[in-house]
Amino acid sequence: MGPIMRLRELLRDNIPPELLSKVPSSFDVIGSREGAVAIVEIPPELQDYRVAIAKAIVKIHKNVKAVYEKKSGRTGVYRLREYKLLVGDRITEIIHKEHGIRLKLDFTKVYFSPREATERQRIARQVKPGEFIMVMFAGIGPYALAIAKKQPGVKRVVAIEINPIAYKYMVENIKLNKLEGKIIPVLGDVRVKATRWYGLCDRVIMPLPKGAYLFLDQAFKCLKPEGGVIHFYHWASEDNLFEEAYRLLERVSILHGYSIRILDARIVSPYAPRIYKVCMDVMVYPNGFT
Ligand SMILES: C[S@@+](CC[C@H](N)C(=O)[O-])C[C@H]1O[C@@H](n2cnc3c(N)ncnc32)[C@H](O)[C@@H]1O
Structure with a gap:
């Protein structure tokens, strides 16, 4: 089962069936196996369930130490957005690994997209x-x-x-x-x-x-x-x-x-x-x- 199917499966008892299909079909994970944060966009109709969704993400991705919700689009010259912590520690600086490269960043202060x-x-x-x-x-x-x-x-x-x-x-x-x-x-x-x-x-x-x-x-x-x-x-x-x-x-x-x-x-x-x-x-x- 893919991670999104698993996410919906885990949320079956928390979210009414008619809303399950609105559970985000993807989210970003910034970090590595040693530690990561997940960033998710939650539609208005699921706002009451956002903590349940965040907890389910942590269950699936054991390396995820915090889940943040996107609270705005990117704005300004630096292309930044607002975030809200849903569960976990208030970590914003992280080392992301991709293709053998290590990238240190604070996703609240710089643009980065995995x-x-x-x-x-x-x-x-x-x-x-x-x-x-x-x-x-x-x-x-x-x-x-x-x-x-x-x-x-x-x-x-x-x-x-x-x-x-x-x-x-x-x-x-x-x-x-x-x-x-x-x-x-x-x-x-x-x-x-x-x-x-x-x-x-x-x-x-x-x-x-x-x-x-x-x-x-x-x-x-x-x-x-x-x-x-x-x-x-x-x-x-x-x-x-x-x-x-x-x-x-x-x-x-x-x-x-x-x-x-x-x-x-x-x-x-x-x-x-x-x-x-x-x-x-x-x-x-x-x-x-x-
Ligand atoms: C869409 S982000 C891309 C950043 C990076 N290339 C990446 O892929 O993660 C655009 C970046 O351009 C920077 N930027 C915007 N206007 C600029 C300018 N006039 N001169 C230099 N950098 C600029 C922003 O601060 C931002 O970090």
Whole structure:
């Protein structure tokens, strides 16, 4: 039986049958076998049963020491949300393990999503030895670390983050994973800090679906004159998943004297009803070299 079926099974005696199907079909677990927290979204009709749901999650996941409920959507420049502790100890700082990488973070003070591990690996797999990489909007460093770990031949990964707490964790995570020297953590606004790497990068990663398009000029300026690859994240409606992302990329590429070719375009995750986070990978060429 899968964990969600088990969750519903465990709750059979606590929740009226007509509401059982509303029990969340997934929740996030941040941490490792040694200790983790679970973060769950509970629909309004199940609010009276939220502690019972949290207790059932702890029963299924023995490593979960605390269950928090999401109390808001992500807001602000740092992309943070509100949480409420439902059961367990008030732990908010945790070491999360994914693909052999250790990531220390306080999920109430920084952005982090364990669901994006596969996406990070997809990007990391594409990196070739000798590449110079720019990760904009780097958070606690999961993209930069995934790349440096998967591709030890990478030349440098510059990782820019504006939230000082996320930056502090990124610095710590680089040490935890013994990747000092490979990753250059930078605290500040991409618009200000990226200037130092103009013309130097083979690949630019832009994991800020809310507004990455406003920084596309910076991404094109960071690429080497001979071009490179941009991984562009965007929110898109289900009726038109990739057209807007393509148009935004194309418009800025023309302004900078480049052409683009789509390498890949995919849905990364659902964001809201009928809205998805998408990623478009494009190869960027100077005009005349396509
Ligand atoms: C969606 S989160 C992604 C974080 C990280 N890449 C990850 O996957 O966990 C976007 C991050 O961009 C940062 N950010 C927002 N605007 C920024 C800017 N202008 N310059 C640098 N970082 C920025 C936020 O603080 C946040 O940590």
